[in-house]
Amino acid sequence: MTRMPIPQLTAKIEQLYELGTDADVQQARDTFSQLRDKLSQGKVRAAEPDISTPTGWKVNSWVKKGILVGFRVGSVVSYPSPSSDAPYLDKDTLPLKSLDDTSGVRLVPGGSSIRDGSYVGPRVICMPPMYINIGAYIDEASLIDSHALVGSCAQIGARVHVSAGAQIGGVLEPIGAMPVIVEDDALVGGNTGLYEGTVVRRRAVIGAGTVITNSTPIVDLPKGKLIKSDPGVPTVIPEGAVVVPGARAVTTPQGKDWGVSLYTPVIVKYRDDRTDTRTELESWIR
Numbered sequence: 001m002t003r004m005p006i007p008q009l010t011a012k013i014e015q016l017y018e019l020g021t022d023a024d025v026q027q028a029r030d031t032f033s034q035l036r037d038k039l040s041q042g043k044v045r046a047a048e049p050d051i052s053t054p055t056g057w058k059v060n061s062w063v064k065k066g067i068l069v070g071f072r073v074g075s076v077v078s079y080p081s082p083s084s085d086a087p088y089l090d091k092d093t094l095p096l097k098s099l100d101d102t103s104g105v106r107l108v109p110g111g112s113s114i115r116d117g118s119y120v121g122p123r124v125i126c127m128p129p130m131y132i133n134i135g136a137y138i139d140e141a142s143l144i145d146s147h148a149l150v151g152s153c154a155q156i157g158a159r160v161h162v163s164a165g166a167q168i169g170g171v172l173e174p175i176g177a178m179p180v181i182v183e184d185d186a187l188v189g190g191n192t193g194l195y196e197g198t199v200v201r202r203r204a205v206i207g208a209g210t211v212i213t214n215s216t217p218i219v220d221l222p223k224g225k226l227i228k229s230d231p232g233v234p235t236v237i238p239e240g241a242v243v244v245p246g247a248r249a250v251t252t253p254q255g256k257d258w259g260v261s262l263y264t265p266v267i268v269k270y271r272d273d274r275t276d277t278r279t280e281l282e283s284w285i286r
Helices: 006-022 025-040 061-073 253-258 273-279
Strands: 047-049 057-059 076-079 088-091 218-220 225-227 241-244 247-249 261-263 266-270
Touching (some): 006 025, 006 061, 025 061
Parallel strands (some): 218 266
Antiparallel strands (some): 047 057, 076 088, 218 225, 241 266, 247 261
16 A cells, blocks of 8 residues: 555544444555554654643544554464463554664563554663553653553653553543643652543652542642542643642541541642752663
8 A cells, every 4th residue: 555644644544443344454454554653653643742722732533543443453363472382462463563773772671562553762761571552652761660551642751750560541542532641851650550641741750659540639738729620631730740649538427437538649849959859860771
């Protein structure tokens, strides 16, 4: 199939998605292959900055539709694994990403996987075992630490530290839903969970063990307010906020009697020079 410019590729994917199982399989596979190549090169993204929106980001739903088309038309095949007795089994439309020493990426041995159709920028460090799914975008000089997950369509900025065990939800579906966004120079602490389209603004620090969803209210102690997202709008962590796990008391009579509290992330401060010193990625590991 002739290589299509992005507007033509967009229109073709929209058509194939609407056709569903009636779409021509080979045509769909060829079209998805072109989308996967553009995603791998960072030429298209599942979401991109847009200052006109409430979150500062917009979703490219056609990209998500294209990824779903790729899942639909793929066949399960075996892939090589460390054990010949237990091969990997996955869709043939979703191979592993091919990297070499010209990519500038450090993929440390030890069981990590990166699906093709994700963008991994130069000087990104991947510590084993970690996983990056299709549609994800990892900008330059970020660190994806051991046992971290970057889900499908998640967008990670430059110089971000995604610490060990962190779970970055992707949000492939619903089609129009925002994937999780982590902007430049942020720190995502160990064993954190960012889900349901959470947007972490630049230089924010998400402390170890913090879980943030679209329905999670966040207490902002320095500014004396409660952050709650409107229906259909993702939770946005302010620029430079330092967020840690916390709790708030249940104020109903029974809640008071029983001493019940609910989990609530708390902004305890905004970044300062002391925070920067503690969170800076050491230059020697890059």
